[in-house]
Amino acid sequence: MRLTTMTDYALRLLMYVAQQPERLCTISEVARVHDISEAHVMKVTHQLGLLGWIETVRGKGGGMRLARPPSDINLGAVVRGIESDFALVECFSTESQCALTNKCQLAKVMDGALQSFMAHLDEFSLADIRPRTNRSALVIRRMTVKREKTS
Amino acid sequence: MRLTTMTDYALRLLMYVAQQPERLCTISEVARVHDISEAHVMKVTHQLGLLGWIETVRGKGGGMRLARPPSDINLGAVVRGIESDFALVECFSTESQCALTNKCQLAKVMDGALQSFMAHLDEFSLADIRPRTNRSALVIRRMTVKREKTS
Numbered sequence: 001m002r003l004t005t006m007t008d009y010a011l012r013l014l015m016y017v018a019q020q021p022e023r024l025c026t027i028s029e030v031a032r033v034h035d036i037s038e039a040h041v042m043k044v045t046h047q048l049g050l051l052g053w054i055e056t057v058r059g060k061g062g063g064m065r066l067a068r069p070p071s072d073i074n075l076g077a078v079v080r081g082i083e084s085d086f087a088l089v090e091c092f093s094t095e096s097q098c099a100l101t102n103k104c105q106l107a108k109v110m111d112g113a114l115q116s117f118m119a120h121l122d123e124f125s126l127a128d129i130r131p132r133t134n135r136s137a138l139v140i141r142r143m144t145v146k147r148e149k150t151s
Numbered sequence: 152m153r154l155t156t157m158t159d160y161a162l163r164l165l166m167y168v169a170q171q172p173e174r175l176c177t178i179s180e181v182a183r184v185h186d187i188s189e190a191h192v193m194k195v196t197h198q199l200g201l202l203g204w205i206e207t208v209r210g211k212g213g214g215m216r217l218a219r220p221p222s223d224i225n226l227g228a229v230v231r232g233i234e235s236d237f238a239l240v241e242c243f244s245t246e247s248q249c250a251l252t253n254k255c256q257l258a259k260v261m262d263g264a265l266q267s268f269m270a271h272l273d274e275f276s277l278a279d280i281r282p283r284t285n286r287s288a289l290v291i292r293r294m295t296v297k298r299e300k301t302s
Contacts, residue, residue, distance in 0.1 A: 001152060001155070001268075002236060003152050015257070075260065083152060088152060088154050106162060106166070108280075109280055113269075113271040113272050115271075116267040116270065119267065120263050121260065124260050128256060129260055
């Protein structure tokens with residue numbers, strides 16, 4: 001069971017851009033950091049732009065940034081927006097060839113499982129998963145050192 | 152997001168065999184009904200046998216049947232047993248190439264979503280999803296007609 005590569009890339013792109021709130025990120029930079037082709041990064045940036053999570057600035061010195069705070073970017077919404085394929089099993093498809101389609105309850109049970117999966121993602125935003133920046137890591141380290149000294 | 156083809160085939164095979172409790176089913180019969188290659192049916196039958204859900208009888212007139220009652224074959228257990236790939240996103244893999252591995256919380260959130268998915272399947276057995284047989288469909292039809300006549 002896997003999410004599509006595009007959903008994976010979209011989540012990684014959002015996390016990376018969320019780490020650089022003070023500047024614009026470029027397509028080539030994201031592609032290099034994540035070892036993804038620029039064509040894929042362009043495609044996923046375009047989709048995230050259409051869905052209102054990324055905004056781009058054109059021209060020299062241009063790039064992309066989050067269009068809203070990380071806490072306003074819900075993970076369930078991102079996966080629903082980007083994932084193109086939720087056909088867990090054959091009978092989810094409108095062109096199902098399964099001889100048992102409409103006769104068994106598998107699709108109903110699988111759909112319930114998928115709803116449980118999405119409901120869990122709905123509980124989290126980009127702010128909950130973004131990697132710790134170097135700056136925040138340093139602050140935490142300083143706090144630990146201070147605590148050790150005072151104890 | 153899809154389950155592997157083998158998991159799909161395993162569920163369909165179990166449902167078909169559960170519909171024929173009074174006789175043995177053959178590889179070629181399951182392959183024909185579900186339009187799956189015999190090689191795939193053989194592979195999935197072998198796996199289901201190893202996991203203790205199917206038993207086979209060799210020789211002329213041989214075939215397969217359920218090794219236990221449908222109510223004892225849990226759907227979560229079948230998916231866990233057959234599904235070979237639960238790497239929802241890149242960072243689930245032990246060979247992950249993601250630059251953010253171990254720095255972000257995505258894997259933890261995705262793992263929680265996967266547990267919710269499986270917990271839903273754990274609530275159901277093969278008995279809950281098996282297709283209605285012609286006989287039981289007839290019984291239900293008779294009961295409906297009887298109710299209509301008495302109302």
